[in-house]
Amino acid sequence: MNKHIHPLFFSIGRPMCVLGLLGAAGLAQAHEDWEGARADAHAPIGVMGDHVHKQGQWMVGYRYMPMHQEGLLDGSDSVSKQATYSSKDTGGYGYHNAPKDMDMAMHMVEIMYAPTDRWTLMAMLPYITMDMSSELHAHGDAAPVPYDMESDGLGDIALSGLFRLTPVNSAHQAILNLGLSLPTGSITEKDSMPHGHDGAPMQMRMEYPMQLGSGTYDLKPGITYTGQGERWSWGAQGIATIRTGENDEGYTLGNRTDLTGWVAYGWTPAVSTSLRLAAASWGNIDGQDKQISPTMSPAADPRAQGGDRVDVGLGANFYVPEGPLRGHRLGLEVLLPVAQRLDGPQLETDWAAVLGWQYAF
Ligand SMILES: [Cu+2]
Numbered sequence: 001m002n003k004h005i006h007p008l009f010f011s012i013g014r015p016m017c018v019l020g021l022l023g024a025a026g027l028a029q030a031h032e033d034w035e036g037a038r039a040d041a042h043a044p045i046g047v048m049g050d051h052v053h054k055q056g057q058w059m060v061g062y063r064y065m066p067m068h069q070e071g072l073l074d075g076s077d078s079v080s081k082q083a084t085y086s087s088k089d090t091g092g093y094g095y096h097n098a099p100k101d102m103d104m105a106m107h108m109v110e111i112m113y114a115p116t117d118r119w120t121l122m123a124m125l126p127y128i129t130m131d132m133s134s135e136l137h138a139h140g141d142a143a144p145v146p147y148d149m150e151s152d153g154l155g156d157i158a159l160s161g162l163f164r165l166t167p168v169n170s171a172h173q174a175i176l177n178l179g180l181s182l183p184t185g186s187i188t189e190k191d192s193m194p195h196g197h198d199g200a201p202m203q204m205r206m207e208y209p210m211q212l213g214s215g216t217y218d219l220k221p222g223i224t225y226t227g228q229g230e231r232w233s234w235g236a237q238g239i240a241t242i243r244t245g246e247n248d249e250g251y252t253l254g255n256r257t258d259l260t261g262w263v264a265y266g267w268t269p270a271v272s273t274s275l276r277l278a279a280a281s282w283g284n285i286d287g288q289d290k291q292i293s294p295t296m297s298p299a300a301d302p303r304a305q306g307g308d309r310v311d312v313g314l315g316a317n318f319y320v321p322e323g324p325l326r327g328h329r330l331g332l333e334v335l336l337p338v339a340q341r342l343d344g345p346q347l348e349t350d351w352a353a354v355l356g357w358q359y360a361f
Contacts, residue, residue, distance in 0.1 A: 185213020254283025
């Protein structure tokens with residue numbers, strides 16, 4: 001088992017300090033009751049499992065989450081393509097290929113239902129599309145061969161039980177998140193890649209980041225807190241992703257920790273804007289897929305997968321308080337990395353975004 005639960009999760013991270021202060025400020029000026037009919041009654045749309053429902057209520061939602069990665073980092077330093085495929089004797093990394101950029105988009109359908117006021121059940125069904133551009137550096141003086149790989153399909157379906165720890169109407173809500181990710185995403189995706197000295201195309205299993213799932217049952221325990229004032233609201237969430245066992249191809253993805261905190265301001269009940277900090281830390285791969293040669297590319301190297309990243313999220317939520325579309329929600333959030341440290345060379349994230357719709361009935 002990979003032991004990469006970041007120490008951040010057990011200590012008081014900087015974002016958590018900020019949130020502690022906000023929480024304290026919030027206690028001083030909080031509402032008596034939770035007000036659900038306002039834009040910021042839900043967290044910024046990039047946060048999952050942030051709220052619960054009242055007994056008998058359903059919610060359906062859809063999120064579109066594009067992300068762009070470009071360029072390679074080792075630690076926080078840029079790595080050139082040349083260094084990636086230069087031999088180790090000359091100070092390079094000695095891989096055959098260098099990834100250039102990657103676009104990923106996730107379409108996610110979300111269903112929530114509250115059998116009781118205490119428990120809300122949630123299912124998230126992702127469909128993923130990915131496209132990676134790389135270059136093969138054939139040996140000798142042959143020119144580099146650029147190529148693209150694509151994979152798309154169902155990702156790992158996640159089921160959660162959200163347990164409300166606080167009274168239903170309290171302006172402070174604390175939720176225990178008990179999530180389980182199922183190995184429904186394929187980990188045997190192939191595409192045509194140039195291979196060997198002449199760069200002839202060959203169907204090969206794609207690198208780890210191009211696979212659609214983890215291949216393991218993953219536990220996702222966490223805790224979420226949200227609070228409301230007259231105009232302001234705030235929240236924090238910590239979620240761990242703990243892989244269990246080893247997948248059928250002989251490896252385990254690294255564990256992951258996600259910590260986030262946000263503040264939002266409601267301009268009207270229909271419109272709020274938010275500022276969020278999100279810190280993530282994830283580990284390297286334990287074991288190896290025998291069909292993926294680790295010298296092929298850093299993306300194929302189990303030791304070049306881990307990292308830490310802090311994003312700033314700028315968001316807006318919209319809620320329809322009356323009329324025929326009453327209760328519909330829209331959310332938009334753009335996430336920009338402000339710090340990144342990767343076990344590399346690994347593709348660097350440039351930006352991510354989340355656009356979502358939600359409707360409870
Ligand atoms: Cu919901």
